[in-house]
Amino acid sequence: MAATTLPARASGPSLMARISRATPYLLLLPGVAYLVVFYAVPSFQMFLYSISTGNVDSGYQANAGLANYATALQLYTRQIWNSILYGGLATILTLLIGFPVAYTVAFRGGRYKNLILFLVIAPFFTSFLIRTISWKILLGDEGPLLGTLKHTLGILPADFSLTGTPIAQLFGITYNFLPFMILPLYVALEKIDPRLLEAAGDLYANRVASFRRITVPLALPGIFAGTLLTFIPAMGDYVNAELLGNPTTQMLGNVIQRKLLVQNDFPVGAALSFILMGGILVAVFVYARLLGTEQLTG
Amino acid sequence: MTSATLERGETQARAAGGGGFLRLFDRFLLPVFTALAIGYLMIPIAIMIVFSFNEPVGKFNYTWNHFSLQGWLHPFDWPGLPQSFATSIAIAFLSTIFATILGTLIGLSLTRYSFRGRGAINTFLFLPMATPEVVLGASLLTLFVATALQPLAGKVPTLYPTNFTTILIAHIMFNISYVVVTVKARLSGFDRRLEEAAADLGANPWITFWRVTFPLIFPGIMAAALLAFSLSIDDFVITNFVSGTTNTFPIWVYGVIKNALPVQVNVIGSLVFLVAVGFVVSTNLIARYRSREG
Numbered sequence: 001m002a003a004t005t006l007p008a009r010a011s012g013p014s015l016m017a018r019i020s021r022a023t024p025y026l027l028l029l030p031g032v033a034y035l036v037v038f039y040a041v042p043s044f045q046m047f048l049y050s051i052s053t054g055n056v057d058s059g060y061q062a063n064a065g066l067a068n069y070a071t072a073l074q075l076y077t078r079q080i081w082n083s084i085l086y087g088g089l090a091t092i093l094t095l096l097i098g099f100p101v102a103y104t105v106a107f108r109g110g111r112y113k114n115l116i117l118f119l120v121i122a123p124f125f126t127s128f129l130i131r132t133i134s135w136k137i138l139l140g141d142e143g144p145l146l147g148t149l150k151h152t153l154g155i156l157p158a159d160f161s162l163t164g165t166p167i168a169q170l171f172g173i174t175y176n177f178l179p180f181m182i183l184p185l186y187v188a189l190e191k192i193d194p195r196l197l198e199a200a201g202d203l204y205a206n207r208v209a210s211f212r213r214i215t216v217p218l219a220l221p222g223i224f225a226g227t228l229l230t231f232i233p234a235m236g237d238y239v240n241a242e243l244l245g246n247p248t249t250q251m252l253g254n255v256i257q258r259k260l261l262v263q264n265d266f267p268v269g270a271a272l273s274f275i276l277m278g279g280i281l282v283a284v285f286v287y288a289r290l291l292g293t294e295q296l297t298g
Numbered sequence: 299m300t301s302a303t304l305e306r307g308e309t310q311a312r313a314a315g316g317g318g319f320l321r322l323f324d325r326f327l328l329p330v331f332t333a334l335a336i337g338y339l340m341i342p343i344a345i346m347i348v349f350s351f352n353e354p355v356g357k358f359n360y361t362w363n364h365f366s367l368q369g370w371l372h373p374f375d376w377p378g379l380p381q382s383f384a385t386s387i388a389i390a391f392l393s394t395i396f397a398t399i400l401g402t403l404i405g406l407s408l409t410r411y412s413f414r415g416r417g418a419i420n421t422f423l424f425l426p427m428a429t430p431e432v433v434l435g436a437s438l439l440t441l442f443v444a445t446a447l448q449p450l451a452g453k454v455p456t457l458y459p460t461n462f463t464t465i466l467i468a469h470i471m472f473n474i475s476y477v478v479v480t481v482k483a484r485l486s487g488f489d490r491r492l493e494e495a496a497a498d499l500g501a502n503p504w505i506t507f508w509r510v511t512f513p514l515i516f517p518g519i520m521a522a523a524l525l526a527f528s529l530s531i532d533d534f535v536i537t538n539f540v541s542g543t544t545n546t547f548p549i550w551v552y553g554v555i556k557n558a559l560p561v562q563v564n565v566i567g568s569l570v571f572l573v574a575v576g577f578v579v580s581t582n583l584i585a586r587y588r589s590r591e592g
Contacts, residue, residue, distance in 0.1 A: 024411035028419060031400035031474055038471040039426050042437035045444050059447045097335050104332040108324075118578075119336050125574035126343055127532045129548045130567040133555065134342035137349055140360045144345065147361070178339060207320050228428070236430025239534065243555075253432040253535075260436050260539065270440060273433045280430065 050270035060266070068271035076255050076272065083252040083276070086166075087235035090173040094181040094230045095223070097174070102185035102222070103215075106192075120182050128176060132243050135172045139163065139244070169245035173234050180229035188222025189215070224291055232280055252276050343571065350564035357558035369561035373569065376560045382550035383566060385462065389546060390530040393469035398523045400470070401477025402515075405522075408478070409485040426475045435539030438468050442540065460542035468540045469533065473526040480525055484518025528574060 050068055054060035073080070105116050123131060138145050139162040149156045162168045192215060200210035238253030252272060259269030349359055353366035374380040404423065408416060426434065439460070444450050446458040457464050492514070496506040534548040541549050551563050 024407040024413045024416075027403040027407035027411075031404040031478075032419065032422070034400055035422070035426065035471065035474060038438065038441070038467055039434075040422075042441035046437040046440045049440050049444075056443060056447075097338070100328060101332045101335045104328045108328065116332070116336065120339060122343060122575065123339055124528065124532075125578075126346060126567055126571045127534070127548050127551075129534045129551055130346055130563065131342045133551070133559070133563070134345040134349075137360050138341060138345050142361045144362065175338065175342065178335075232428060232430055236432040236535075238432060253430070256432050256436055257538070260439055266440060266443065269436060273436045276430060277433055280428075284428075 046270045046273060049266045050274050052267050054267070056264050056266070064267060068267045069275065072268050072271040072275060075268075076252070078248075079250050079252050079255050080275065080279075082241070082249060083235050084279070086170060086173055086241075086249070086251060087231055087237075089170055090177060090234045091181075091227055091231040093170070093174045094178045095227065098178060098181035098185055098226065099219075099223075102182050102189050105182075106186055106189035107194075117183075117186065120179050120186075123176075123179055129239060131176065132172055132239055135168070135175065136163075136243055139168050164244070164246035166245065166249050169240050169249050172240040172244040173237055176237070176240065177230040177234050180233070181226040184225035184229065185219065185222040188219045188225075192218045220291055224288070227287070228284060231283065235280060236276060346564050346571070347568045350561060350568045352561055352564075354559070354561055357560075359559045359561045359564065366561075369565040373562055373565045376554070376562045378545060378550055378554070379547075379560075379562055379566070382545040383547045385465075385545060386531050386547040389462070389465055389469055390527050392466055393473055393530045394523050394526040396466075396470045397473035397477050397526045398519060401474045401522060401526075402481050402519050404474070404478045405481030405485055405518075406515075409482055409488070410490075423475050423478050426472060427479075431472075431533075431535035432539075434472060435468070435536040438464070438471070438536070439539045460540045460544075462544050464540045464542070465537055465544060465546065468536050469530045472533070472536060473529055476525055476529060477522040480522035481515070481518050484521065485515055488514065524577075531570065 048062055049060060051064050051066070052060040052062045052068075053064045101120075105113055105120075109116060137143055140146065141161050141163055146156065146160060146162060150158055150160060196214055196218075197210050200214055205213065235251075236253050238251055238257050241249055241251045241254050252275070256269050256272050256276070259265045259272065349362070350369050351365055351367065352359055353363050353368060355361065355363050374383070404419075408420065442457040442460055442464055445454050446456050457467070488511075492510055493506050496510045497503075501509065532548065533546075534552065537546055537549055538552065545553070547566065554560065554563070
């Protein structure tokens with residue numbers, strides 16, 4: 001084997017050097033080219049349609065300017081607000097639920113740590129759609145939860161219903177994205193050196209003060225990552241609104257889906273997609289500024 | 299009070315909790331809250347499994363009737379279900395293979411070389427993960443439609459009406475970034491000196507890669523492939539935009555629940571869940587066993 005390698009090495013350092021300089025780019029090329037063709041180009045195509053008029057049969061002309069955006073903002077104000085409302089509330093709820101859980105697992109998990117983390121990711125082993133259907137079963141008028149509360153325990157009136165309510169939708173979204181919040185929070189909290197908290201105690205900080213001055217600042221990267229991982233998909237979600245909500249609780253995603261798949265209205269659908277993307281980018285930017293970018297990279 | 303007067307025990311008591319409420323909070327409220335939150339995460343899974351043993355009244359499996367094994371004995375007994383499940387498996391396999399190869403090459407490039415434009419490539423790879431699925435699906439559909447219209451029609455392969463191929467294209471696309479992230483995480487601790495040692499012992503780069511590098515990064519590649527497979531088999535939102543008349547299992551479920559909720563949906567869901575859990579638990583046990591042996 002060694003014999004076969006020698007001539008290759010001797011064939012000239014300049015060629016070898018050139019190959020090795022090109023290696024990282026050659027390795028990147030197929031995958032990045034794929035993403036350019038099927039991520040970057042579609043985004044550009046969608047931008048073109050968002051400033052176009054026309055239809056699927058006759059083709060499109062990019063002559064609409066911002067008219068589609070104006071139409072989208074005017075006609076679908078309610079769904080845009082719903083996306084912000086449900087996406088925002090679900091993110092806050094996942095943070096309120098997720099932080100104590102991640103904190104408990106990181107600092108008090110002991111030998112149950114891995115088991116609890118496994119349970120946190122267990123929902124990922126089931127289809128998102130089937131989990132949402134399970135919520136529909138659970139919250140159904142005569143389902144396991146309400147049926148028991150109404151008839152067996154008699155706590156709720158017989159006509160009490162959660163089907164098609166904002167509450168059902170909100171808890172469905174919160175449920176679906178909760179693991180995305182817990183995992184990054186756990187990773188950030190797990191890294192905190194317990195000696196820092198001991199030192200704070202030695203310096204007369206009480207538990208509340210050391211939590212506020214040490215734990216929370218050090219957990220910020222996790223809070224940031226978790227919030228984004230929850231907020232972005234929650235804003236764009238339409239399955240929960242479709243299965244658990246009602247026509248008045250529909251979100252931006254529902255309209256985009258209907259425009260593109262049912263009504264074949266590509267220009268307005270494309271404009272709505274860009275409004276969603278733009279909204280998310282602005283929210284991320286403002287949020288990063290509020291939390292302080294230095295702390296996040298540190 | 300000077301610091302000398304403060305007993306060490308007292309500082310520890312302060313650090314560990316001190317007051318009665320904090321102790322209650324620590325010992326009782328936090329664990330109970332965590333248990334409730336885990337319960338919240340488990341409930342829909344439990345419902346899915348329990349209702350797979352139901353014998354539904356009528357067409358909708360929404361209310362508990364009585365225990366039955368009918369669903370489990372005939373898991374594919376519903377028109378369209380077997381085909382859609384086979385499609386899901388095929389798409390998951392193919393997209394996993396392609397995305398794992400493409401993503402691993404990118405991961406190797408990003409962790410083992412420093413070159414101009416690396417930061418930009420990292421940002422670019424992050425974008426598909428930061429884009430809401432609904433937007434990814436919508437933009438792919440606009441591209442596919444555009445391939446059938448002027449000015450692109452005839453100049454590029456036509457990808458509209460959408461079908462199996464377009465679903466596959468979409469799944470490879472959204473999986474690449476996740477593969478890159480996973481492979482990068484596993485590669486970051488790689489000891490380059492092992493490769494130098496192989497070269498010193500006369501191995502050429504090709505031999506070095508296959509005999510030294512690849513076996514060491516293989517667990518990372520497998521982890522990435524598993525993630526890609528599960529993301530693909532579960533995907534609904536993006537697939538819904540690019541599937542046309544082809545049904546994957548989630549798409550089929552979405553269509554069928556408008557008219558019926560067959561118990562088979564719960565059975566297949568439970569089956570996939572149990573296989574996935576079994577796989578993860580057994581690979582962990584094997585890893586633990588091996589590390590004890592070695």
